Amino acid sequence: MPFWVRGSGHEYRIADFLKANSIPLILPLNFPDAPDVKSPEDALNENLGTLRHWYLAPENPAILANAGVKFSLTSDGLENPSHFLSRLRLAVEAGLDQQVALAALTTNPAELLGINATHGTLAAGKSASFIIADGDVFAYGSQILDVWTDGERHVIKRSDVFNPTGTWAVTSSDGSIDGELVVEIPRPGRLGGKITIDGTEVSLSNVNYTDETRRFRADANADDAAGPIRLTASVTADGMQGWAEIAGQGRTQWQASRTNEGALAEPRERTAPRRDLELSGIRPNMEYGREALPEQPRNLLVQNATIWTMSDQGTLQNADLLIRDGKVVEVGQNIRAPRNATIIDAEGKHVTPGLIDAHLHSGVTGVNEMGNAITAEVRMEDVLTINNIWMYRQLAGGLTTAHVM
Secondary structure (H helix, E strand, C coil): CCCCEECCCCHHHHHHHHHHHCCCEEEECCCCCCCCCCCHHHHHCCCHHHHHHHHHHHHHHHHHHHCCCCEEEECCCCCCHHHHHHHHHHHHHCCCCHHHHHHCCCHHHHHHHCCCCCCCCCCCCCCCCEEEECCCCCCCCCCEEEEEECCEEEECCCCCCCCCCEEEEEEECCCCEEEEEEEEEEECCEEEEEEEECCEEEEEEEEEEECCCCEEEEEECCCCCCCCEEEEEEECCCCEEEEEEECCCEEEEEEEEEEEECCCCCCCCCCCCCCCCCCCCCECCCCCCECCCCCCCCEEEEEEEEEECCCCCCEEEEEEEEEECCEEEEEECCCCCCCCCEEEECCCCEECCCEEEEEECCCECCCCCCCCCCCCCCCHHHHECCCCHHHHHHHHCCEEEEEEC
16 A cells, blocks of 8 residues: 655654655654753753654754655644744755755645646646745745735735835824824834823824735724724725724724834844754664664674573573674583674673563553553554663563564
8 A cells, every 4th residue: 555654753763764665755844842951950850762752853854855755735734824934944944955945835735736737836727726935935034925826816925015114193083092102113023102192192002004905903002092082094004094092082083194204123133043963873863872883793692691591401601602704603601602602701690581571561552451441452563662761671681582463
């Protein structure tokens, strides 16, 4: 059965396996948040695997691409899908080639879905489905303006951005509002200001304006005036016109004309996260992980040990144990070492057969021991995970064979 795999974000750990098996991948960009290591105690509570994954997760697409693994990208897995573009840019910053990134969003999924004859590239005869941005789509600060689907335009953000900040001359139909409206930016991403009502200057809160609706809205602080006040207006190039709702006075119409244009806030400077660590590729990606399997000697001779054979030979004192290619060849005294053998002097030490556990759950991601009526009919090998520290702790305790159930 041909199948696709929706990834977990950990694929960089097994890039060699994925390349060898040519599995169609759909990668999420749900990178983890930075671990809390503000205090030494917090740092001690974070294990190496968590720290490594936090750093390496943004490199996941780049590592796979460099290994020759083909993939598509998805917003699935993100708590907020609107963060997809910023996560994609972070992946590019972490080494993902821009052409590869764009292919993972266009030609690769089109090929998987079998629609590459009509979608995925800008070519004559293909669907007019494309996006327009005000800059390099992979650069921070660039914004998508239009999305076109089969020739139909969907405006995402107006290109003719209007600046509402500055000073406005304000009047109302009943004369209650006669003075100045000041709209300013107290901090990036926020609007604020003040307005004169009945001769009193009132500070504004919840000031909101969007180019999509061209609507201005603000509330006056009740502490500065005789009760709450709400202002709403439509904005044009010539001014504002709307309604003011003033406590105790009902609703009145107001209008404003600009007398002085204010300055927009400087865009926030973004400091790119440091990516100067060189972390070796270890498996598993955690404590005790290794870059490769340790080299094994062809011949191994253990000498001068107390050997508990658990066979009819009983327990042997000052005995030797010869192993070749992982198999016991001989147990006894004064065994001659083969050429180039690795020799271990085990005087004063004991050697026993490797321990066997006949019923074990370690390393299993799901076990049905609660009498569930409906369970996945899978083999235990399908639910084993290599990222389980207890396998290594048990190995260190002498366990060499286990029946995982």
